[in-house]
Amino acid sequence: MAVVPSIQELLRSCDHSAIHLEMRDGYDRDDPMFLAWQQGSGDDPNHDRSTWWRPWLDVVADVAGRGVRIQRARIISEPVSEYIRFEYDGTFTNVAAGEEIRWLPRREATDIALPGNDFWVFDEDRVRIGHFDGDGKSTEHEMTDDPAVLKLCLSAFEAVWNRAIPHERFQPRVKGSALPGR
Template sequence: MQEITADDLTELTGSFKRSMVHLEARDAYGTDTELPHLAKWLAGEPDDFAWLQDWCEKIAAHVNAGRSARRIKIVSEPLSDYQRWAYGAFTPIAEAGEDIHWVPRPRVSTVGIPGNDYYLFDGKRVVFLHYAGTGLNTSFTTTTDREVVEMCSSAFEKVWALSIPHSEYKST
């Protein structure tokens, strides 16, 4: 495993050639970007999601070029406040073309899943996202080790088969 920076990850999300998949398995995150918007939502204030515009434009460009972007969110139900907020925040991302699915945690009880959230780029490179207990990202590591790539690819596809498209998922 090699440690990479957030900038390196940003570059990878902009430069993949065929496909990007992203598996998220935490019930709450605490990213510096998201926390102020989550706080507004918790206070009952509306969000125009302008802060997501760059990501939505990046996704739309990939999809328009024939590349796929898929994401799975494994969630506990009832949803945490973070995931209830995220459901609304992910709607413009889904509208931009990222194929987002949700899966209730009990559905994946028999699926072997890596211990960290990850991205898989073009079926060749995995980037693991490491978090503190608070949900703040602490680091990123990457590998092109074929066994690890295959494990992540297989886990993603097994979870995908059990998941529910964003537009059909009824958040609880």
Template sequence: MPLVPFEEIAHLFSEFEHTAFRLETRRGYASDRQGARFQAFMRGTDPQPEPDHPWNVNVREKTAAGARFSRVRIIDEPPTDAQQFLMATAAGNIAAGEDIRVLPRGEAVRLALPGYDFWLFDSQAMVRMHIDDTDTTVGVELVEDQAQVLAACRARDAAWPLAVPTAEAWAQVRSSV
């Protein structure tokens, strides 16, 4: 399947019926590092929630209708600056209705989780993120092959019960710095 721009699959976030799950495997994302919120975070300013951000509006609408957004972020020990930023900003996503958890990288390796990011929609379709060495998303691939989708479901099911809520992990990280 050819790579397409992320915008070509964006409709899936409003069209899925039951579940949208994300596995995040990177040590950071270029889009975060380039943003003003990340720069302010690096100067010691806590990121403020953005309840009117289109992402959070969609999450609220979908969860109010009974759908579920969840994700597992793999983090290093200690977490990178970019991973700390993601934990710090998670509160806004969680307030909108997402369930975001973290899993230590060593545990992800032990579980043999995929080494790539993906979204899984209704356990029927997977969007594999293609990210280059600079942590920039260069395109996405819509995967409907049932063997690959099943592998993503298994990865989700292995990671989820071992991952801890982001707020718990973030509190531990903050108390150690």
């Protein structure tokens, strides 16, 4: 199996765009940042940049600073999972670093043709596909430039992006809360 470059390497090699579609309601539940958030460290978001997730946000800031547009869309179930609440609470750091992020409740994605896996597309010519186990742990990644896969990923992302709610306006529905007006 070929070695798949890291997302950071692929971002650094971008000339104009990177898009990312996330479709899971949870990822690695053993992530130390998630575990710390569960213990209360995420109750009051810390706006001190020195405490933010490194080196990821440094890469994002550098790449966005070169003029590369980085977009992330998340398709989520509502009420949201605890993991999605964790992601939502920390998303302000991604936005501050230069990512554009939008959220789409899963019930609003029913008529969108979606690939079976999360993916990144770099400069509209390379797809990095992520594979995860049932508990959300990354199991492997693959790269492709197959035109049919590129077309599906690009069209799926565009459909999701156009329908999704920008992070600044999105309020996740949690268990016990009424459906917010949109």
